[in-house]
Amino acid sequence: MPATTKPSRRKTPAQRKAAQKVISTKRQTCNSNKPRGRATERPQKTPAEPKRSTTRAQAQSGRSPRGRGVSGPATESPGRSLSRVNQALNVKESARLGQQSNPPDHSSELQDPPGRRKSLRGTRVPVTPYQPPKPCRGGRNSRGGAGRRAASQQGNTRNKPLSTSINESTPEERIESLAVSDAEETLAVSLKTDAEAPASIKDQSLGGNNAKDGSPLKADSPPSNDLLEDCVQASCDSTTTQQDKKAVSHNSDGDLRCVTGVCGDVDGQLKLCSDRSKDSPCALTRICSPKVQSNRKRNKSLSILGNKLDHLGCDAKQDDICTVHQEEGSKLDLKENRTDEREIVATETKEKIHHERGESFEGDNAVETVEDMEDMEDMAERLANCEGEKKEKENDFSINPDDPPPSTPAFQSPDPPHSNNGLTELSESPVNVLSVSNAATSNPTKAPPTSEAVKPEGLSQGKTDIHGAKPQFTGSSAVAETALMVQTVLVKRNTPVIIRTDCFKPRIVRDSSQGEPHQLQSLAILSPLDEEKACTPAETQTKDSEGHSQRETSSLSLSLAPQFSTDALAAECEPNLSEDSAVVAEQNLVPKISTTSLDSSYTFSCSSESTRSSFSFDTESEAGYGEPGPSTLPISWGPEGACLPSWTTPKQQKKERKKRSRCGMCEPCLRKISCGQCSCCLNRSTGHQICKLRKCVDLRRRRTSQLAPSAAQVSLILHAHVHSIN
DNA sequence: ACCAACGTGTTG
């Protein structure tokens, strides 16, 4: 026992080969030999653990240990090592084995095109087991691996697990191999497919083995990820296509959101939508339509309401309530719509919404108001805290605290959302669009509306927005007044939005977390598009606060403004969607951004030229990487780009990014599922490397650049610096 | 502590 295990370390390739070759030959010939024992193993997939005993080869060659120090490994008789490995594997694997066991090959085969190699190495290939998640396992080894490993297997098996696994099949392997070959073809195809539509694959694969299940990769992400990844940029479209369900849900969400725009509902709606979409599209459809109508009507109705609102305006809280009631009254289409939405949401979404909003929704309006108020207060406080932190910069503005008597303001912010939205809309009727959009954007819930309202009125307040804004809103009867300012609002809007995001984030997060992870995931996935949109807003906000914003902000404002002005509905929808999604995305993004912004603010501003590019630059600049690779940048950006901040996100402040941290933004980073086919996937046990397809572009770049910055890179870098300097 | 992944050295 002792000896072998660790010490051995690496086998040099030479050794491996030697071993392998010999073995390999034997193997095939002998197959029977190895396989025996292992047969069982193979199925397992397992992952192999790495650590293991590498040993193996030593015996054969002692050659140099490769790199690290290995010197002589210890060695162990191969047999032993194998056995051990096997055992070890078995333990873990056992579970998997059950499922996959033999079949795996086939299943795995699906993917593996490479199957052939397997046959050669047969053994080894299978090894990959752990990754099976993807498919790969079967076969492939990309390259040499197969050869080597095969040898290794026999020899000792470097990969213990692998070898074992391989072995197992061995005897039959050949047979399988034959089959495999056939399968391979299929696999090859399948592979592609996988890439495109992982989800499908998984399901399918499951039938066979499911490499995925055990997938080391983590299959966690919904299958859809792959698609997303592939399409990342394509984002929505691609997503949709590939992930029908998800896409649908998302889309639906977006629609809903847009329509719904109105309030916090959005969140609920979103969730609902997502859920619904899965469950039944019908619901979505319904919702959408109504909302749409409602939106349209709103404009009309708004005017009417506006009057009422004015009256109500006196009491922010009451207003909300009143509004609600009135709305309920049915006169106002808006409310009706909302109500409907609420109901739906409540029903479906209950979970998420409940916590915060849910209550309000479910409860009677009146009741809601009261309760909401309380909740809201809490929320407000939380938000305030959050904001406060973020805002430090912004704090300057922080007017809020002043204004609002504590409780009142809080209330407003929280509850208001609904009512506020309504109010805002009503009062502003014409303007509505903006307000609405804002609300939607901000999300959720309530805050947004408030902020909007407030801003319009006074810049001073607007500044305050962040903190006080919400409260003020509610409180401030201003809403009605605000209405007039619509355009103005637009500009301001950005700010408020930001705020909300922050504030809401927590909520959202909670909701999502509570409600359903799926949603979150889906969001994340979808995020690429959404995020982009979201990002902008977020960024904008950040910038605004900081003052950098300009570019992005402008862009945002532009996009938004025009849209709004043009068609409330149309515009709203789009914006809303983006916003909604954004909201979700924002959770991640926003915070990060805010945080990061300070640090990287430079970049941001600089990058402003091209949003995406900027990002890359920033990173680079900070990191010191070099090239931005234009092509890549964009991709990365989209999704998490905004996210950049992701690191910071939670924690914040430091950007720290550790050298080794991945960007999280790039397409590979976004990818949740490993291909299972690449060399890394195949030999994860020893390689400890993430799937090539998932390897962060940024990291790659860095490394390459560091190693040898190409002239081009250098130039790029230089440029970057120049820009930064400028 | 465990796990995932990164960075690196070696080899072919």
Add this chain to the structure above:
DNA sequence: CAACACGTTGGT
């Protein structure tokens, strides 16, 4: 340059 293996880092 790709693959491999290992040690190390980073996150939980």
